Each structure stands twice: as C-alpha cells, then as structure tokens.
Amino acid sequence: MARGNKIILFVGGFLLFGLMMVYESSSAQALASFNDKYYFLKEQVKWVILGLSAGTVAFFFDYRQLRQLALPALLATIFLLIAVFLPGIGVAAYGAHRWINLGITVLQPSELAKLTLVIYLAAWLTTKEKSRLVSFLLLIGLLVGLIMLEPDMGTAIVLFGSAMSIYFISDSEILGLIYLLPLMVLGAVGLAIKSPYRLKRITTFFDPESDPLGASYHIRQALIALGSGGLFGLGLGNSRQKYSYLPEATSDSIFAIIGEELGLIGAAVLIFAYGYFLYQCLKLTLEVKDVFGRFLGMGIIFWLGIQVVVNLASMVALIPLTGVPLPFISYGGSALVVELVGIGILGNIWKQNL
Numbered sequence: 001m002a003r004g005n006k007i008i009l010f011v012g013g014f015l016l017f018g019l020m021m022v023y024e025s026s027s028a029q030a031l032a033s034f035n036d037k038y039y040f041l042k043e044q045v046k047w048v049i050l051g052l053s054a055g056t057v058a059f060f061f062d063y064r065q066l067r068q069l070a071l072p073a074l075l076a077t078i079f080l081l082i083a084v085f086l087p088g089i090g091v092a093a094y095g096a097h098r099w100i101n102l103g104i105t106v107l108q109p110s111e112l113a114k115l116t117l118v119i120y121l122a123a124w125l126t127t128k129e130k131s132r133l134v135s136f137l138l139l140i141g142l143l144v145g146l147i148m149l150e151p152d153m154g155t156a157i158v159l160f161g162s163a164m165s166i167y168f169i170s171d172s173e174i175l176g177l178i179y180l181l182p183l184m185v186l187g188a189v190g191l192a193i194k195s196p197y198r199l200k201r202i203t204t205f206f207d208p209e210s211d212p213l214g215a216s217y218h219i220r221q222a223l224i225a226l227g228s229g230g231l232f233g234l235g236l237g238n239s240r241q242k243y244s245y246l247p248e249a250t251s252d253s254i255f256a257i258i259g260e261e262l263g264l265i266g267a268a269v270l271i272f273a274y275g276y277f278l279y280q281c282l283k284l285t286l287e288v289k290d291v292f293g294r295f296l297g298m299g300i301i302f303w304l305g306i307q308v309v310v311n312l313a314s315m316v317a318l319i320p321l322t323g324v325p326l327p328f329i330s331y332g333g334s335a336l337v338v339e340l341v342g343i344g345i346l347g348n349i350w351k352q353n354l
Contacts, residue, residue, distance in 0.1 A: 007284075010277045011328060011343055015048055017270075018254075018329035025242050025257040026250040026331065040250055040331055047333040051340035058344025063352065066345070067292060070116075070123040077116040080109035081146040098150045108334035110147050110155045114307075115338050117143060118162060118299035125170035126292045136167060154252075154314070154322030158307045165302040166295060218253070219314075219321045221246040225256040226267070226316065233263030250331035252323045255315045271312065274327075278305045284350050293349040300342045 019041060026040035033039075084090040084097045091099040091106055099106040124132075140163050147156045225241040228234065239260045242249050249257055259267040278301060285297035304327050311326045313319045325335045 007277065007280060007343070008347070010273065010280075011340075013273070014277075014328035015052075019044055019048065020236075021254055021258055021329060022250055022331045024237055024239065024261060025254055027237075028243050029249070032244075043333075044331055044336075047336050050333075051337040054337055055340035055344035058341045059347045059351070061344075061348065063293060063296060063345055063348045064290075066119050066296070067123045070120040073116040074120040077109060077113050078142070078146070080107070081113060081143070084109060084150065096150050096152065098152055105333065108332075110150065110152050110159075111334040111338045113143055113147065114155070114159060114162065114303050115300075115342055117159060118166065118303055118342075119296060121163060121166045122292055122296035122299050125166060126295060136163075152323065154310055154324035157310055157322060158303060158324060161306040162299060162303040165306075166299045169298055170295065218247045219317055222253055222256040222315050222321075223317060225253075225260040229260040229263045229267075231264050233259070233261050233266055236261050248323070251325055252311065252330065253315065254330050255312060255326055259315075274308050278308070281346060284354065285346070288349055288353040290349075290353055293353055297346055297349045300346055304339065304342065 022044045023038065023041040027037040030039035030041075031037040036042075080100060083100055089100055090097050091101050093099070098110060099108050140160060144156045144160050147159060221241055225239070225246055228240070234240075239257050241260055242257055246253055246256055255267070255270075258270060262270075281301050281304075282298075285294060285301060288294040288297060307324055307327055310319070310322055311324050311330075314322045314324075325332050327339050328336065330336075
C-alpha cells in the first residue's frame, strides 16, 4: 500500500487547490448574498471534513463485504432517484428535480448512483452467466432514464460511460453491445431533441452566436473567462467573470475561473495532474488479482476519469455544455463526499491486494 501514498498526496493536493479556488470564485457572490466572503469556503471545508471522514471509513472497511451490500445499495439508490420527484421530499431548483431534503442538508441521489452502480456491476459481472446483455441494458436504461428526467444530462453521460467501460472489461457479450450502440446513440439523440432544454444546448453548441443572452450565454461566458486568462492568467483573485457574469462559477464552471486566473499554463498543469493521478490509480489497480476488486477499482477510475473529461470538454466547447462537477475541486457536498468514499474504497482494494 506504500505505493498508494502518492495517490493520497494527489487527492490532498486537489482538495487544497479546490478550497483555494472555491474561495477565489465565490468571494464576491458570498459577500453580496451572505455578507461573508468566506461563506462558501466554510461550507466547502465542512464537506471536505465529512468526505475525508467517510473516505477513511471506506478505507478500513473490507471492500469484499460490498458484494453482499451491492444489490440493497442499488435498490435504495433507485428509490432515492424516484423520490426526488415526490412533493415534500424532492427539492426543485432551476427547473430541475435533483435533490432530496434531509432536514439538515440536501442529498443529490444521482451522485450516489455513480458509486452504487459501479459496486453493483463489479459484483454482478464477476459471476458467470450465459446471457445478461438485455438485463444490463434494462438496468442502465432505468438509471439513465431517471437521471435524464431530472434533467441531468451530464451525470447520465458519466453513469452510462462508466457502466459501458466496466461491461467492456468484463468481456460480457461485447459483440452484441457493439451492434446495439448505434441504436442507443439514436435513442439519446431522440431524447435530447424531444426536450427543448437539451435541444437548445445542442443547437447553441453548433452555433454559439444564436442566442448570446439566452441558451448560449453560459458557454460564452466560460470561453470569455478562459480566453481572457491568456498564457499566465490574470492572477489569483483577479477574475472578472466571478462577478455574477459566469453561472455556476464555484461548481460546474470552476475550471473557467481557474483558466482565467492561472492562464493556459495553470490549466494545463491541472489537466496533467489529473492525467497522472488517474494513470497511477489505473497502474495499481491492474495489479490487483481479485477480480471483484479489480473491476470495482477500474469502475471507480472510469467514473472519475469520464467526469473529468466531460467537465473539461464542456468548458472548452468540445461537447455541448453539461453540468457535472470537477472531481475534488468543484463546490458541492454530495459529489465530493461520494468521490472521497470512492478513493477510500480504492485504497482498501490496494491495501488488501498489493
């Protein structure tokens, strides 16, 4: 496990950098809304402490016991994904139903689904079955469908990509899945076109000038932030876009603030750090002999890696804008806690096998 210490240092570095950037991107908004420029920073510190505590528990919890908990955890997650639409339980904001009111805080079940689905698929796909392609597609269709109804296209993409990656490495009826991929892509396009909200995101991706004060406003402001940063950036604290120009500056769009303040060089260093971190995680996990542990570890890495790619690609307009947080850095509770639990599970897998 000594080789895993490098991973812990990387995660610690991401968290500290995230706290700094949450403060930099939120101080103006926090002062205007709460008369306390440290408001979002203090909230994020609470989530970091909670996430590290949960991740530590996961690190010392034998990951092999998760096989027995996989199905109950997945069923509970499906129930929570349905509960977001129930009056009095679900919380609606910005036209979306993504949260559950727990009284003291709110929970975003779609973030929990990323982890519970990975655990379930790792347990399920290690068993030998004659045919499970249809069952697999029905399960993924149910989860992705519930998340798209919220609507949360970004999380649906991450969930779908993670599931397909685990299925691929399990060697389960790959040929049949390849034949069905075009139909799944057409289905996703159909759902996007049917929803005016998603359709606008797609049309503005191809024509950013079509609605500069409406549907394309968000991505235009992100690109302005990245472009104004230049090579070396405007300097820490000197972002202009954080003054209510860039939506979701502390969460989904925090990379744009990073690029504005630290420039191309700072953004490139962060991307390299993510790449090296994921490579080291993958390198260690490939050495794991236990099939369940290897599948589970690979699933966690795929999930985090796909989420990084989707967030960064949407911020630089390589794909239509989607709302997913940047792992370990973006402001938010549910996502950060679940990500740190995932890292704790990875650490336990390495501890038990290497």
